[in-house]
Amino acid sequence: MKISAFHLMPHRELPDDFEKRYHSVWVTPPWWELADARRVGQYYNWTLDELLYAARAGFDGVCTNEHHQNAYGFMPSPNLMGSVLAKLTNGTNVAIVQMGATLPTSNPPIRVAEEYAMLDCISGGRLVAGLPLGSAMDVSLCYGITPMEHRERYREAFALTLKAWQAREIFAWNGRYYQLANVNLWPRPIQQPHPPVWVPGSGSISTFDFAVDNEVCYCFLSYSGAKSAKAMMQGYWKVVADKGRDLNPYRAGFLQLVAVADTDARAEEKYARHVEYFYHKCLHWPVQWLTPPGNQDYRSLVATVTNPMRRRAEDLKRFRYRDFVEQGYVIAGSPATVRDRLKEEVVEGLRVGNLMVLLQIGSMPHELTLENMELFACEVMPALRDTWNDEGWVNHWWPESLRGTKPTPAIAGRAAGGA
Amino acid sequence: MTTARQNVHGADAGTRARTLSVWHDQIRIRVVSKGSGPAVVFFHGPWGLAWDPFLDDLARRFTVYAPEHPGTTPDTPDDAGKLDGLWDLVLCYDEVIDALGLDSAFLVGHSFGAMVACEMAAAYPDRARRLALIDPLGFWRDSDPVVNWMLMNPGDLPAQIFRDPSCEAAQRMFGTADDPTARVRVMWAMGVTGKFIWPIPDKGLKKRIHRLKAPALLIWGRDDRLVPAVYAEEFTKRIAGARVQMIHDAGHAPQLEQPETVARLVQEFLLA
Numbered sequence: 001m002k003i004s005a006f007h008l009m010p011h012r013e014l015p016d017d018f019e020k021r022y023h024s025v026w027v028t029p030p031w032w033e034l035a036d037a038r039r040v041g042q043y044y045n046w047t048l049d050e051l052l053y054a055a056r057a058g059f060d061g062v063c064t065n066e067h068h069q070n071a072y073g074f075m076p077s078p079n080l081m082g083s084v085l086a087k088l089t090n091g092t093n094v095a096i097v098q099m100g101a102t103l104p105t106s107n108p109p110i111r112v113a114e115e116y117a118m119l120d121c122i123s124g125g126r127l128v129a130g131l132p133l134g135s136a137m138d139v140s141l142c143y144g145i146t147p148m149e150h151r152e153r154y155r156e157a158f159a160l161t162l163k164a165w166q167a168r169e170i171f172a173w174n175g176r177y178y179q180l181a182n183v184n185l186w187p188r189p190i191q192q193p194h195p196p197v198w199v200p201g202s203g204s205i206s207t208f209d210f211a212v213d214n215e216v217c218y219c220f221l222s223y224s225g226a227k228s229a230k231a232m233m234q235g236y237w238k239v240v241a242d243k244g245r246d247l248n249p250y251r252a253g254f255l256q257l258v259a260v261a262d263t264d265a266r267a268e269e270k271y272a273r274h275v276e277y278f279y280h281k282c283l284h285w286p287v288q289w290l291t292p293p294g295n296q297d298y299r300s301l302v303a304t305v306t307n308p309m310r311r312r313a314e315d316l317k318r319f320r321y322r323d324f325v326e327q328g329y330v331i332a333g334s335p336a337t338v339r340d341r342l343k344e345e346v347v348e349g350l351r352v353g354n355l356m357v358l359l360q361i362g363s364m365p366h367e368l369t370l371e372n373m374e375l376f377a378c379e380v381m382p383a384l385r386d387t388w389n390d391e392g393w394v395n396h397w398w399p400e401s402l403r404g405t406k407p408t409p410a411i412a413g414r415a416a417g418g419a
Numbered sequence: 420m421t422t423a424r425q426n427v428h429g430a431d432a433g434t435r436a437r438t439l440s441v442w443h444d445q446i447r448i449r450v451v452s453k454g455s456g457p458a459v460v461f462f463h464g465p466w467g468l469a470w471d472p473f474l475d476d477l478a479r480r481f482t483v484y485a486p487e488h489p490g491t492t493p494d495t496p497d498d499a500g501k502l503d504g505l506w507d508l509v510l511c512y513d514e515v516i517d518a519l520g521l522d523s524a525f526l527v528g529h530s531f532g533a534m535v536a537c538e539m540a541a542a543y544p545d546r547a548r549r550l551a552l553i554d555p556l557g558f559w560r561d562s563d564p565v566v567n568w569m570l571m572n573p574g575d576l577p578a579q580i581f582r583d584p585s586c587e588a589a590q591r592m593f594g595t596a597d598d599p600t601a602r603v604r605v606m607w608a609m610g611v612t613g614k615f616i617w618p619i620p621d622k623g624l625k626k627r628i629h630r631l632k633a634p635a636l637l638i639w640g641r642d643d644r645l646v647p648a649v650y651a652e653e654f655t656k657r658i659a660g661a662r663v664q665m666i667h668d669a670g671h672a673p674q675l676e677q678p679e680t681v682a683r684l685v686q687e688f689l690l691a
Binding site for chain 2: 289293295302
């Protein structure tokens, strides 16, 4: 299987009473009260250093993502980050996994096609092209896209992107939302016919259909762990089967928060406050912003309103570290604990071939992040890497030149001595 | 095409409902009507049409036609997707007025619906005999931003819209907190009307409003916490002779909180 290090680039020093004093971490957090540009420059550099460290430690890929006006993740242009990573990982077998630039917030959306083609050229064909729908907060609240048009715009932009990469002739795009008279992308990607495409989703049935129909890797970027994703991912695999596709585990990606230490007890000592910071502060926003009126189509709205059990209404602000670990929101503990739980709950439980792990969590400082990454790479990853190999599946959703390779770790056993 | 009053929210025995097919048969518009006399077309606000005592009062002297905005009628949720923007909506309502057999009418609207009425009167000045606008949208002031109700917790909406959120009209508009049917109706109505005004409800009326020929009356709830009453100036400074009536003890829906007062003012103005 393929295992990638994911990063959100969060604010690591929000005030202790953040969630009491402020309305939301997203859309409305006041920059002048909460942040300092020089300090934020340090965050960006730490983020890049951490992902580069992961690349050297033997991860298969490094992932960045896009959010706007968001203190838990502020890479408004993930491609700026991806460009640095692409250049500095040249000569390695690490994939640049952009999860990714958001089509409906890019105007015209061929900007994403162009930048991804640039990244593929710079990286020598190591790009994984994540094409997310984007959240309502980013797309509608920050970037002004009408909620009811969000999905339609995405689907049109998706089709335009795929065509722009592949068309042999200059073409005109006369769409409902986008009109371009001379589409003629410079550059085109190295990977042919186009880089592998991953589509992140959050459980909506229409996205399952879309992912399977378009033969992309469906990725659940979850902060809630495998237990709450189980029924949803079963729904995805049912759609895969119903549409007559094989059950290739590389059709699925999943993001899991992970924290590794020498022992379970040490993990609690080292990580508890950062995990609680993440769930209490970083996920602090008015719940109705996830689905402003018009964001869901009518059938989804009816399903959500009439079946409130569809989403667990847990009050995460009351959970403590042990709750998050017990319920699998975070998989944390000794290498053996993490190995076993990841394999059983996530990899085999959800049938995931493309695993993403979030190892910098909330306020976690730079040095601790590197320790977490190193322990994961040395003590956990080797036991997972060969999963699915005996079944002979091909990861069509990974750069072809990297499918058979194993990154060579350039970092040796620093974690063995403990932190 | 005629249908029963089935599912018309708040409708009583005296109302009629029929469904018109417009937009090259792609959009069904249900029109609730009552009364006899000169035609009034009433455009409802962002929370769906509910037949109410104000409309009932108007129906004593007028034939009131209250079309439901595209997509807000049960069983037609996807019809709103046939329209791309405000220009399409105005054209669609031009077809509706034709389909009702009217050349012109008194145009009355509330909130989003008042903005639609004003846009209709700007696009088709001869269609509007007189224009009564109740807490209309259509303009934007940085100093007094319109509150975006679509970002609020639905449970907080009654208190934002009504001066007295426990009043019967608030219940009629929003239902009880645990009523999923009402929740779907209100959420969807906000979604399909929001399509025409997101993210700022200023879509260029300031460029078109000079085209109005009809006399206009502005009705505003003094305690409007959604579209502050200062917005009345945006209309009065652009519409020659326009009058403003502030309604005491009312928020964003004065015709629902003070129905007798507002109905009387509107009737007097329309018949003047």
